[in-house]
Amino acid sequence: MPETETEHPDHNAMRTGWGRALIFVYGVFVVAATGRSVVQIATDFGKAPLAYVLSALAAVLYIVATVCLLRGGRTAWRVASVSVVVEAVGVIGIGALSYAVTSLFPDKTIWSHFGQGYGYVPLVLPFFGIAWLRHTRAAV
Amino acid sequence: MNTVVSGVILAMCAITVVIALVHLVRDRPAEDGMYILLGILELVLLIQLVWGAIAFATTGRDVSGVLFFAYLVGVCVAAPIGAFWSLAERSRGGTAVLLVAVVTIAALQARLWSIWHGAHA
Numbered sequence: 001m002p003e004t005e006t007e008h009p010d011h012n013a014m015r016t017g018w019g020r021a022l023i024f025v026y027g028v029f030v031v032a033a034t035g036r037s038v039v040q041i042a043t044d045f046g047k048a049p050l051a052y053v054l055s056a057l058a059a060v061l062y063i064v065a066t067v068c069l070l071r072g073g074r075t076a077w078r079v080a081s082v083s084v085v086v087e088a089v090g091v092i093g094i095g096a097l098s099y100a101v102t103s104l105f106p107d108k109t110i111w112s113h114f115g116q117g118y119g120y121v122p123l124v125l126p127f128f129g130i131a132w133l134r135h136t137r138a139a140v
Numbered sequence: 141m142n143t144v145v146s147g148v149i150l151a152m153c154a155i156t157v158v159i160a161l162v163h164l165v166r167d168r169p170a171e172d173g174m175y176i177l178l179g180i181l182e183l184v185l186l187i188q189l190v191w192g193a194i195a196f197a198t199t200g201r202d203v204s205g206v207l208f209f210a211y212l213v214g215v216c217v218a219a220p221i222g223a224f225w226s227l228a229e230r231s232r233g234g235t236a237v238l239l240v241a242v243v244t245i246a247a248l249q250a251r252l253w254s255i256w257h258g259a260h261a
Contacts, residue, residue, distance in 0.1 A: 020229045021236035024222065028244050035210060119247065 011072035013139035014080075014132070019069060022132050025125060026066040032118065033059035033110050040107065048107035054094055055109040058122075061087045065129060077140040081133050088126035091115060095123065142195075145188050146253050152181045153246040160239040169230040170238050175223055178238065181245070182219040189216055192252075207255050215248040 015023060037055035045052055061083050068080035095114035098105050105112055115122030156177050163170060192212045196203060222241025226234040 016229065017231060017233040018236065020225065020233045021240055024225055024237045024240050027221075028218075028240070031214070039206065039210075 010139045013136045014069045014072045014077065019132055019136070022128060023066060023069045025121070026062055026069065026129075029110070029118075029122065029125065030059065030062045030066050033062050036110060048105060051105045051107050051109045051112070054090075054111065058087075058090065058110045061090070069132075072140065074140050077133060077136070080129070084126045084129035084133065088130065091122050091126065142188070142191060145184065145191065146249060149181065149184055149188065149249050150246055152177070152184065153242050153249070156181065156242045157239060157246075160235055160242065163235045164232055164239065167232055168235065169232070170226055170235045174235075174238055175227075178219050178223050178242070181242075182216070185216045185219065185245070189213065192256075195256075202258070203256060208252070211248055211252040211255060215245055215252060218244045218248065 013019070033055060037052060037059050040048075040052040040055055064083040065080055065087065068076040068083070091111045091114060094109060094111035098109075098112040108117060110118060110122055114120060156174065159174060159177070160170070163174075189212055192208070196205065196208060218241050222237055222244075226237035226241070228234070229237065
């Protein structure tokens with residue numbers, strides 16, 4: 001991994017090596033979350049408004065993380081850090097809520113039951129994100 | 141969905157996953173053979189796309205059209221994007237991209253199967 005100290009920020013640092021695989025996973029979830037929330041909101045918003053709004057929020061967070069990892073640089077690193085932390089809090093919070101207060105979620109979001117419908121990838125993804133951002137911190 | 145086609149796709153995914161994992165563990169970049177395997181997989185997926193469209197048009201059963209076609213087409217785009225994205229990274233990271241792409245294909249295929257057999261949402 002390029003961890004050398006440079007005068008100028010390394011815009012490639014976040015999108016090379018393992019970062020490339022991480023971006024691909026985030027990209028998959030951009031499509032999954034966006035597709036899901038668009039279908040949910042467009043077809044029957046009244047059925048589970050809270051769940052559908054949260055689906056859309058998840059989609060936005062995935063888009064922000066993907067774009068920031070692709071762009072690189074200090075600002076993108078900071079924005080990505082905030083978004084993956086919100087993502088981690090979101091998936092744990094919504095995951096717990098979906099078990100505790102089932103009446104709030106008549107339909108599922110991508111984060112329901114800790115991302116069970118997506119092989120629990122939504123649960124581990126933000127932590128891979130945080131680990132990768134820590135790893136690239138010195139380079140950006 | 142055709143059981144044989146689905147089985148072939150999932151089996152090819154499994155083989156590619158194993159190969160990619162071995163490469164990952166041995167810290168090798170992705171080899172040409174893996175891209176060829178992915179190409180053959182894509183060919184099978186495209187056959188399924190045509191077959192699926194015909195099957196949807198002729199079936200009398202209640203299958204959610206939007207969902208079915210979203211997954212039917214979606215499962216075809218993962219391999220080309222994954223291959224393109226991994227080619228620029230000739231290291232373990234590129235192998236990991238292929239691995240993720242194939243796992244994604246397997247997941248989409250499984251979902252496609254259940255949508256065809258009547259699952260909604």
